[in-house]
Amino acid sequence: MWSFCFVEKRLLRAAHPRIPKEVLPVQAIPLTRNTDFRRLYKRGRSLIDRNVVIYFSKNKLGVNRVGFTVGKKIGGAVVRNRAKRLMRESFRLLEPRLREGYDFVFVSRSRLPHLHRQAVDASFARLLGGADLLKKEGST
């Protein structure tokens, strides 16, 4: 409620996308507020495998919001940055196939920063596909 102005501004940017709507899809906006993270951890559904934990729930914005988290136990700043970059890249490649209108939080587990990107891709696709969050149409 108190973050209303903040979200509104981001929402405006994303709700009015660029010209060719069919070529470039709606881009996810970052999830920033600590309260949003807490809501997802508490109320959201979760998907787990040995590399990553995904929390998600529906929002009413019509856009996806996404946050990436790496705990301090996993390593130093270099390792944590590595994990976030891997997850961000895999999410970017997977994003056109995602359904819209969800909040996501991706939590890295300790193995993830030492993997190749294809392994992270495979984890994301398997978990999200298993939860029926990917579009059925196989055009992309």
Add this chain to the structure above:
RNA sequence: CGAGUAAGUCAGACAGUCGCGUGUGCAGGUGCCGAAAGGCCGCACAUGAGGAAAGUCCGGGCUCCACAGGGCAGGAUUGUGGGUAACGCCCACCGAAGGCGACUUCAGGGACAGUGCAACAGAGAGAUACCGCCGGUCUUUACCGGUAAGGGUGGAAAGGCGGGGUAAGAGCCCACCGGCAUCCAGGUGACUGGAUGGCCAUGUAAACCCAAUUCGGAGCAACACCGCAAAGAACUGUCCGAUUUUCGGACAACGCUUGCCCGGCGUAUGUUCAGGUAGGUGGCAUGAGCUGUUUGGCAACGGGCAGCCACAGAUAGAUGAUUGUCGAAUACAGAACCCGGCUUACAGACUUGGUCGCACC
């Protein structure tokens, strides 16, 4: 050629495709928002982590608070001279210890200003005679006196060792070594060299302490500005009651309830000031700066001249993915207000100057 030593450099490069942050420019007669300025989106170009960015151990800049001046307390440092904005950092030198050597290491002031401690062992830890040695009393046991050469204890036992000397011994006397004091010479100085003197109280100051030097406190989540809130002050109008002024009380906006009125319910109280919460903006990238050259200095470093600054500036926090080539791309590791150091982590590659050993000329 081998071994060892000191100082220093680099920290993958190039090309293709997709993607991210920042800056600059362009452009869409309108793709979106806005009254406008402008912003978002788009395109192009430029640019985008380190030698330690780390630990947060020192020193500064900057900001706010405190402050006439001085002192006490408390903290820090500790050979000398220099460098520096400053330092607990750096350079050169002195001394000690180690190494054949190049070289390395050192919290390296004071223990005759004072206080404390030195467990156990040992007779005794600045105060002493256990055994022993010598002399005396004495039939002997034993007692009295002298003695630190020898034994034993200990990390440490009355400067060390040799000679003289003596009843036995002792710096009691002498030579050498070591230490202390005074004088002379050299050096800016730490100190070094020499002469003379007397023969001197062990260790511990990273125990209290003394001496000298030095230090106000907090930190960019500092601080400044804009500001929905809460608390506060002033003012205006209308209505009601007492009513001459005047005093007291209530109301003022929005939403819902059927389109409107009354009534009801909920939020909440008109205007201005003040305040400063949520939030936002600045602080924030031109700096004890970098590059080249010259010059003073053994060096650390300083001076002059020329050039450069679109050589990171985020705010959930930007450098990634993938393909190919190069011999191998494999270490430690990610800016968060900014600098100077220290410490710690670290694969591999390379350069330079000494040293030692072997062989050859």
Add this chain to the structure above:
RNA sequence: UGCGGGAUUGUGUAAAGGUAGCACGGCAGACUCUGACUCUGUUUGUCUGGGUUCGAAUCCUAGUCCCGCAG
């Protein structure tokens, strides 16, 4: 990011530079027909690396880990 505190046996907690204790726990024995309670004995430790000191849990220094505060 900044600031502050701590680490002693499996757990909790003592110890002025001089033999590292205490309680609970574990193990063994005694008691009991058996177990519990109780009694006796025993096991296990100064976070790590350097330094000062004759001697360090203690003093100094460098690191590791944990906790708290500001937000």
